[in-house]
Amino acid sequence: MKFKSINFTCKNCGAPLRFSPIEESLKCEFCQSSETIDSSLEEIKEYDLSKALSELNRHQEKEITKEVKCSKCSATFKMNPYSFSANCPYCRTPAIIEFVKEITPQSLLPFQLSQKEAKEAFKRWIGSLWFAPSKLTKFLTDNEELKGYYLPHWTYDAKTVSDYYGQRGDIYYVTVERTAIVDGREIRQRVQEPRVRWTPVSGRVYNEFDDITIGASKTISYAILDNLSPWYTERLVPFNEKYLAGFTSEEYTIGLDNGFELAKVKMSKIIYQSVRQDIGGDQQQITSLKTDYYDTSYKNVLFPVWTAQFKWKNRTYNYAINAQTGKVSGERPYSWLKIALVTVTLSSSIGGAIYLDKHPQVIEKASQLIHLLSVNFS
Numbered sequence: 001m002k003f004k005s006i007n008f009t010c011k012n013c014g015a016p017l018r019f020s021p022i023e024e025s026l027k028c029e030f031c032q033s034s035e036t037i038d039s040s041l042e043e044i045k046e047y048d049l050s051k052a053l054s055e056l057n058r059h060q061e062k063e064i065t066k067e068v069k070c071s072k073c074s075a076t077f078k079m080n081p082y083s084f085s086a087n088c089p090y091c092r093t094p095a096i097i098e099f100v101k102e103i104t105p106q107s108l109l110p111f112q113l114s115q116k117e118a119k120e121a122f123k124r125w126i127g128s129l130w131f132a133p134s135k136l137t138k139f140l141t142d143n144e145e146l147k148g149y150y151l152p153h154w155t156y157d158a159k160t161v162s163d164y165y166g167q168r169g170d171i172y173y174v175t176v177e178r179t180a181i182v183d184g185r186e187i188r189q190r191v192q193e194p195r196v197r198w199t200p201v202s203g204r205v206y207n208e209f210d211d212i213t214i215g216a217s218k219t220i221s222y223a224i225l226d227n228l229s230p231w232y233t234e235r236l237v238p239f240n241e242k243y244l245a246g247f248t249s250e251e252y253t254i255g256l257d258n259g260f261e262l263a264k265v266k267m268s269k270i271i272y273q274s275v276r277q278d279i280g281g282d283q284q285q286i287t288s289l290k291t292d293y294y295d296t297s298y299k300n301v302l303f304p305v306w307t308a309q310f311k312w313k314n315r316t317y318n319y320a321i322n323a324q325t326g327k328v329s330g331e332r333p334y335s336w337l338k339i340a341l342v343t344v345t346l347s348s349s350i351g352g353a354i355y356l357d358k359h360p361q362v363i364e365k366a367s368q369l370i371h372l373l374s375v376n377f378s
């Protein structure tokens with residue numbers, strides 16, 4: 001399929017304009033003049049989810065080949081099938097084309113972090129990590145290029161009503177007789193022992209969710225993308241192509257329906273908590289839980305992400321930076337030497353065993369590390 005592209009040009013010198021996160025406006029790289037983006041008063045709307053799901057075209061979408069003609073140099077180039085903005089590979093001019101998906105983004109969060117700020121955030125992150133090889137921080141030079149993406153996300157609002165059955169556990173103490181040895185003599189002792197009294201319970205809890213965010217792109221792994229949250233959606237602005245100039249923008253590859261299933265997983269964690277709270281007592285068991293969703297709505301939005309990868313000892317590590325908050329998420333290498341040093345310190349000190357005993361999460365972390373290390377270095 002052939003696409004015509006648009007770009008924005010400098011009124012002063014005719015060169016292409018790009019969105020500048022620092023100036024929050026379009027900027028000309030050649031004469032440095034800038035053009036402000038008119039702020040829109042249009043409200044950010046929520047859309048009825050059940051209506052959209054019932055109307056959604058369920059035919060398998062064919063992946064199309066996008067042949068884009070650059071508006072500046074007239075060269076034709078292939079754009080990623082799910083991208084709708086990218087730079088021309090020949091002259092670097094931003095090229096923005098029309099959408100092909102049924103649902104299009106109506107709002108976005110503009111890039112707030114420049115590439116330079118994103119690199120600084122990444123260096124702080126890698127420097128703060130336990131067990132990161134010292135050389136790595138030095139190895140990541142300023143020459144490394146980050147890629148700026150507007151990645152599609154779904155946000156879901158929902159009200160829920162959940163009916164549950166379960167057991168409430170209350171701890172009580174009983175006095176029992178035990179045999180103990182004191183000064184080499186066997187004696188009978190009375191001690192207090194805890195017991196749990198279980199009572200069957202049932203009930204109903206209500207929850208309300210606002211902007212549960214689900215990444216709808218497969219360009220970076222779901223885990224890395226999800227870990228970039230929170231996103232401050234109160235700063236969404238109405239969709240305007242000008243914010244995209246210079247960045248790669250994508251349409252969703254995870255659909256509205258599958259996105260909602262992922263959102264339900266996130267909501268269920270909160271629902272479980274409120275059921276436990278509703279049951280009360282010292283311990284809770286949930287034997288059945290049925291949740292109905294109502295007043296559901298959604299938005300299709302674009303969030304700004306800087307991504308990159310680095311090679312370290314023959315392995316590639318991917319990472320991403322939230323270009324609104326500077327939060328970093330990604331894979332990371334470990335230093336054998338640092339782990340060995342910590343292990344030696346822990347096990348040689350008398351407190352080591354006790355420390356590990358009292359901190360099961362340390363043991364868990366250590367076993368995760370050992371697993372990672374055996375994968376990376378064996």
Ligand SMILES: [Zn+2]
Nearest residue numbers: 010013028031
């Ligand atoms: Zn200019």
Ligand SMILES: [Zn+2]
Nearest residue numbers: 070073088091
């Ligand atoms: Zn071009």
